[in-house]
Amino acid sequence: MNTALPALAIALVLLGSTSQGADTAYTGAACQAPMDTAFVEDVWGKVASQECLKCHKAGGDAEDSDFVLRDPSKVLGEARDEAMRHNRAAFIKMARASEGDQSRLLLKAQGKLKHKGKAVLKPDSAGYRILADFVKRVTAPTKPVEVAEDKNAPPFFDGIVMLDDRRLLRRATLSLAGRLPTDDELKLIQHDGLKAMPAMLDAVLKEDAFYDRLREGFNDIFLTLGIDGNADATVLAYEHFEKSRLWYQKEKFDEIADPKEKQQAKYRIAREYREALLGEPMKLIEHIVRNDRPFTELVTADYIMMTPYTSRGYGMFDQIKDRFKDVKDPFEYIPVRLTALKGRSRQTDQESASGFYPHAGILSTFQWLTRYPTTETNRNRLRARMYYQHFLGVDVLELAARVTDAAAVTAKCKVPTMEASECVVCHKTLDPVASLFQDYWVFADKGVYGRRKGGWFEDMFQAGFEGDDMPAAERWRSLQWLGERTAKDPRFAVAMVEHAYYILTGRKVLLPPKDLDDPIYNAKRRAYAEQRKQTEAIATRFAKNGFNFKAVLKDWVMSDFYRADAVASVAANPARRTELDDLGLAHMLSPEQLDRKIEAVFGEGWRKLHNGDGGLAMLYGGIDSKEVTERATDPSGAMGAIMRTMANDVACKNAARDFERPNDERLLFRNMEPDVVPGSMETDAKIKHTIAHLHERVLGRIDSEDSAEVARTFRLFTGILDEAKQKRREEQENYSCRPDPDHVRVADPHYTIRAWRAVLTYLLRRQEFLYE
């Protein structure tokens, strides 16, 4: 998530332009008036966007000063260039104004001249030096402007080897649909190369498995599955759904005679109902993407998703039952507009000019609001913070400003969040959004909707968004008002592109480096800038093409960032190595992804990597969406142990089983039999052929049969057989590795089944299998 979106975005748009005289503010169109790249890159990118813009903007704490800047991240195209020209002109004016023999710009930055923001830069800091250089340049206009970019730098992807097309296809189908590529797809990619990918991806993105992955990926971000308690009680409030939310308790199941069975049926219906309720927000995302609807509906959709079960909970089943294909399917979701909430007394009825609940996509769902509840003192600020993080990609607490004496500030002001500049800098942005949630003022376990007795707080900034006040008439639909603005905010598109990156790679996009004194700052910044350029390019296309989220996923898959796989030679230059530090997918599979991959390769999942009873998901770095919300990205020793268990167990279950299948149904050992032992050219070749097949199926490696990799695996296989022969082992496979529980112990006179099982164990422990 990025708190300082604007700076580099502009820098990137304008990089490559030549600079013009530093003494002249730009007036023409962007194409006619190239930008001062030194200003864009250094003054704006490294200092002003980080320090000055917080207050010196419309709606900011210093909006009444003579030095008001514009936030380029909130506009696109020419307006963005214009904002930067405005900012540069403002800086030049301030730099040239002097107090005594010093520039006011530098004095203010040091906290002098009654600067309300106090000292923001120390005179010995790199940031100060950048401003000082700028002052020097603009007060000596004849001096040529230095251009910040390094013209000698090679292209960023110079020397980077991209994943070959077949492996890219495998990566994409496994990642997005949890399956291996089909033979037809492989033929097509071999024949047509990369240009065949977009059409194939279009097909992949229509598969049901993709939507499972989509929901799982977005839950990693929104965490709405992490609601405490039973969803029928926490998501649906007693106040508004008293008569309907526990509908399942009235189900008799008279058709079931056996009491135990009847009880199980009751448990099941309750479980499925709750699961369906929790699933609604992610199903909304699925609905938008599946139907190619604009992804802005994430914050503007005027409906929620209901199933036959959940609609009963909302008390709407009778009105919509004809729209379901199967009213007994607990998980058939359809879009529905919820009628305005009716309270137990008229005072608690929801005000609604339309007669409907004012839906605003995910933002107004009971699940999102319950997952991020408010308290008396929090005043919806958690929701405001999560709003910024989820929908605009801004983490307002990411890098909180240091306050000289926060305790003193808190004590000296009656309302620090409105009076103390140290607090106002964030709260002026955060609190208006928090106030937009003012009518969702019911605390934990009691629901979400309800107005505060005595009216909303007056000692906080009132409802609005980024400087615009919400008109009073819009209060009943305040979240829709917010959603409409969110959809138009350029940061929304960027945030969604960042979410897509997270879903595909398991990590967040790079943040801009902060430490200007870091000797490898420039290398870090270039890495960030290149990735940012890609993000923005995809976001621009996303916005231009009607916010189709599938296009974003396709763009990322086709990008150099997703395809980068190796380097032609070791980067000897440490700066270059830093630039490449984050490049390459190298994503350790999550428990869910690993299980899907096992299923794709072996035809059946391991089924031990789930959450809950006996499951190993949490130990394998998974999340519970409640307290553990970040997936592990590197393997611990405990995870290393689980990898070993998994490899042992999956190999145990599948080696003998595959040999038992008819030859043309085998996944692993086609045209191979347990009596084929090494020793002749023919059998050695046959074994190597099988090994090459296993390398491709399990690892996704395309190794020739005479490659070193195949030779290594061959040595493992033959070495085991040789040693087994010398040791005269028993002639049966391990009892526990029977194809199924009813099967007798499998004969293995040559030890080959066990040797093949060892080969599988070895392959399952490799990075190529455990990572994507």
Next chain:
Amino acid sequence: MNDKRRDFLKLCSLAGLGIAAPRTSRAETKETPPYAGPFYVVFNASGGWDTTYLMDPKGVDGINRLYQEGDILTQGAHKFAPTDKKKDGGMSNEEFYKDFGSELLVFNGLDYSVNNHSPGARYMATGKLDSLACPTFAALVAACKGPACPLSFLTFGNYSNTGNLVAMSRVPYLPSLKKVALADHLEGNERSPYHEDFVLDRIEQTLAEAHDATLQQPRLPRLERAENMLYAAQVNSKALQRVVPFIPKSIPKERMAQQAEIALASFAAGVCVSANLTIGQFDSHANNDRDQMKLIPEFLQGITYFIRRAEELKLRDKLVVIVQSEMGRTPTYNGGNGKDHWSIGSVMFLGPGIKGNRVIGATDAKQFARTVNPQTLALDDKGIRVRPEHVHESLRQFAGIDQHALAKKFPLGVKAPEMLKGFWG
């Protein structure tokens, strides 16, 4: 050495070359001997504790409703709030100070600089407010002292960033430990190996050869790092079987005691260097005294449980204990009998090499931080505001990792004159 060469090496160091992602060959990743200590445990009171109900008592100006200034108790150099008659379960301050006062070092008047949970937790855990990359002390010390331990850095919550130096381990339940300890045996049954020993040896040998071959090829730094971490995780995981004898037969009910047993079993087996233990709900906006009188005693009881069990396991003399929270609570009550966020607080230490029965720093009567002379540690109006980076710099020195290449990769920026001299006594 010429300047260019020096610069190159400096850049290598900063870029993490040979540090964060060392090329680990087979020989280097054989199962390591048990880590023998010291063991570092960070107890975290998540949500922001009320220090005036523990180590920084006030009892004046309505700061505390449960006692007055005259009720404040002492134990040696320590002053503490009386809680014996007010607590809701757990352990009173009186009992805690009686047991540990002579060993306890307290710092009062710590300036967290911010009063939001997220940055506060980050700052207290790492010593760096303005970095999302900096590792927590627990992760850093694990990376410096025992990177090959299979559960080198164990965490049960709180801010746990590793700086990509070491893998973070989450072991939520005691039975989970058993599950992973015997990974090469069916259902963890020692008598049912999946493979015969000679087969397993050959698998390991082939994996090692493949790993070495991989490292011979030029790779992207990220892929190389992943390969190294994966290989090390699998090889080192074998050491987990050493944990089995230390897993208790019965599982304690208390939430901190459960965390304690997992951490202690891992320490005792020599597979862990540091652990973050945490309990939450200290954010007492709604009813401060009720909440704090339930949670502080529970917290102290958990710490005591840990130390007592460490004694039984003969780990006590190797145990370094850090007790902290991400913020304090205001000196005034809000309208709901709660207390809001306060950017001044305290931290406590205990362990070998730490001189106890000492209190450094202070807050004034209104709970503002007093400045401290970093050379003498005495209160001094011309001194400095002690912040988490000062404490962390001292911690790094205490652990002997301040000059370690990994620590230098994440400098805290404390200038020499501001370093706390003689902090540990």
